[in-house]
Amino acid sequence: MRRSRIRIIMDILEVIEREGAARLTHILYGANLSYDRLVRYLEELEGKGLLKSEMRGDARVYRLTSEGAKLLHELRRVERLARAFGVEL
Amino acid sequence: MCTWRLDDTSRSLNMPAPYTHYLVSCLLMAVLALDYVGALILLPLTYYSYKAYRVSKVGVFFNLFLGFALLSSGTFCHGLSLTLAALGRGHALARLVAASGMASLVTETVAYLLIALGYAKASRAAAPVLLLLASWSSPAGLLLGVVNLILLTFIAFNALAVYSANRDKSSLLPLLAFLTLLASQCLRLAAVAAPRLALASRLLYFLGLLSLLYLAVEVSRGR
Numbered sequence: 001m002r003r004s005r006i007r008i009i010m011d012i013l014e015v016i017e018r019e020g021a022a023r024l025t026h027i028l029y030g031a032n033l034s035y036d037r038l039v040r041y042l043e044e045l046e047g048k049g050l051l052k053s054e055m056r057g058d059a060r061v062y063r064l065t066s067e068g069a070k071l072l073h074e075l076r077r078v079e080r081l082a083r084a085f086g087v088e089l
Numbered sequence: 090m091c092t093w094r095l096d097d098t099s100r101s102l103n104m105p106a107p108y109t110h111y112l113v114s115c116l117l118m119a120v121l122a123l124d125y126v127g128a129l130i131l132l133p134l135t136y137y138s139y140k141a142y143r144v145s146k147v148g149v150f151f152n153l154f155l156g157f158a159l160l161s162s163g164t165f166c167h168g169l170s171l172t173l174a175a176l177g178r179g180h181a182l183a184r185l186v187a188a189s190g191m192a193s194l195v196t197e198t199v200a201y202l203l204i205a206l207g208y209a210k211a212s213r214a215a216a217p218v219l220l221l222l223a224s225w226s227s228p229a230g231l232l233l234g235v236v237n238l239i240l241l242t243f244i245a246f247n248a249l250a251v252y253s254a255n256r257d258k259s260s261l262l263p264l265l266a267f268l269t270l271l272a273s274q275c276l277r278l279a280a281v282a283a284p285r286l287a288l289a290s291r292l293l294y295f296l297g298l299l300s301l302l303y304l305a306v307e308v309s310r311g312r
Binding site: 006071074075077078080081082083084085086087088089 | 137138140141144145147149150153207208211247248250251254255257259260262263304307308309
């Protein structure tokens with residue numbers, strides 16, 4: 001089944017939350033996205049202040065900002081409400 | 090709407106009028122409390138539906154938001170009409186009581202219609218709702234009651250379908266709520282013939298709202 005944009009964003013944010021500081025390859029496998037699509041999403045989320053990235057050694061890692069953590073919390077509420085009323089996200 | 094008459098109640102209960110007056114006052118206060126608390130109970134779910142719409146832009150949540158907001162207003166209007174009725178007599182007041190009572194019924198019907206449309210959107214089954222819309226034509230109270238009954242039946246069937254599909258506790262709560270509201274609506278219609286059923290109807294309505302409050306608590310809970 002094709003995932004919605006909101007579902008993909010939630011998957012990305014969840015992987016980063018789980019890892020604390022997540023490398024791109026970890027997010028790639030966790031969110032099950034192609035490299036190009038993932039980079040586009042990460043740029044967008046970073047641009048909106050939901051993620052921040054930094055260099056750790058020779059690899060770039062991503063962390064959630066407080067805004068990103070807040071959005072993930074909201075998305076989980078949306079998911080629970082959607083499940084209760086049979087809404088597909 | 091409250092359809093009790095003091096004389097009828099005195100005769101049916103075989104009690105002197107002052108005692109009956111006291112009993113009716115107590116019942117009125119109980120229904121009033123249920124209405125005002127019920128209106129408040131719906132606010133958290135209204136808020137979460139609105140937030141869900143803002144975050145996801147999924148139209149079903151907007152239907153649920155409007156539906157629960159109107160249901161809350163309808164419940165408040167019902168309490169208001171009873172409060173006005175308890176305040177005293179008078180021509181202007183009687184008109185106000187009738188208007189707020191009718192407003193509560195119309196608001197409830199529109200609320201159930203919006204929630205039914207939400208379920209139809211979620212299950213992509215718009216045809217049954219269009220059939221229901223055809224029955225939405227007369228402002229008469231009894232007809233509105235029947236329309237509410239049909240809408241609630243449709244909503245309860247959809248909630249049952251959602252629960253049957255995912256067997257999740259969170260989807261059991263709307264099912265319980267709408268089944269209780271449906272039972273309350275049946276009693277409300279039956280109360281036209283037996284006015285004492287009106288209290289039982291409001292009590293069931295309140296229990297349905299409590300299920301929705303529990304759902305709001307479940308939604309707000311962290312992982």
